[in-house]
Amino acid sequence: MGDSHQNWLFEMEVESRSKQTRFINGISAKLRRPMVTEPPRHPYRGAPDFWNDYEWDEGERIKRFTANFLSVGGHVQRLANMEEARRFIADKATELSARYVLRYNEPELASLDLEGALPNARVSVWNEDPAQYWKARAAEADIGVILADYAAAYTGSITVLSSKNKGRSVSLLPTVLMAIIPIDRLKTRLGEIMVHFDEGGRESLPAGIHFISGPSRSADIENDLTIGVHGPGVVYALIVG
Template sequence: MSDQQKAFIQNITNRLGRPMSTEAPRHPFKGAPDFWQGYELDEEDRIELFCENWKKAGGHSFRFSTMEEAKQFIVEKATELKARELILQNQPELLALGLPEKLPESHFTVWHPANRDALLAQAASADIGISIVDHGVSHTGTVVVTSSGDTGRSVSLLPTVFIAILPVDRLKTKLGEVMTEYDGKEREQFPAGIHFISGPSRSADIENDLTIGVHGPGVVFALLVG
């Protein structure tokens, strides 16, 4: 600590009538307490709590037994919304659904690392973006999406509507369970980005005037599958 900093702190302690501390304060506890580390909900409770918190944040959630049922929902929703431009994450399980065959009048784009500028423009003009998410978190009503060259973050951030497909076996109780999966990893093993999405985009000005969908999708769906 410099002499100037010491003088500044000494001035404060004098005014408070307290002696100046000469030792750094002890911090005996680090991280979450033991009772929270061991806290775990069963699957049905995780699903119920996630849907409740996702709804509170302005999102819509639906549960399906199979990916085929989720596919049918997407087809019906895209038809209802008259979606003409859809962008899909480059994920084999998602592409295997064969959505373009079910929506022949719509144009589909699959994210690919080549020609990034054109893909960004297509994502920004897309009616719906669809991705199978990496994780879900019950206590915060959050879906977690990682990005890389093959899986662009723009799929979930730029379209008007975002549909997140969440396999229930990826649904965690606490946010810390997701974070520990990345803790201690080497830099080369990290994804390009880790994105936490809790409902639609929400923005407020200095007067607390809330607007939905300014910096991201205004409508978000979470499809829990399994």
């Protein structure tokens, strides 16, 4: 049974490649030139040296990230420390009458003591109780609180990596997202972020790498724009430090 199945797959592949060759040959004949069989040479790979050396100072990174994030409907708040971040989240939760808040399971976010700051809201920690169905809990959340792994000023993008303590649902399903960006994680270019994934190799890649550039925006074929269909409709980037 196994051999016959493998033989069938091999025959199907041979037939498919034969059809592909006949199709391309037909196009080549009409263009009156031979089919290209060798891939084109690419003498240059990746970004040019001048772009790899391109870098803004801290003030410029904050300014450019803020402008780019605001331009797509996001919100940006500059905060001195995590205590200010705690107060900001608490004030917004009160303003929005939030009843349920979900956060990443990380020490930096545990130090915020959101449970104490939000006496009128239930605060849950992702994957703290393995018996819970956490995707459903995330969908119920009014506010999701995450810690960014990186951010790029040039594109106004926040990068978050998923893990067992950092479920992607926390950034995707709540109505409002609060993304804390430590200032040392705010880079100029996406290339400064991507290089870490290359250096680590395929084995160390997380299950998910997400780039958040403001609230969810979707448009149909008639360009009717809708906010919040495929993610939070309100996103706050809190630049801390």
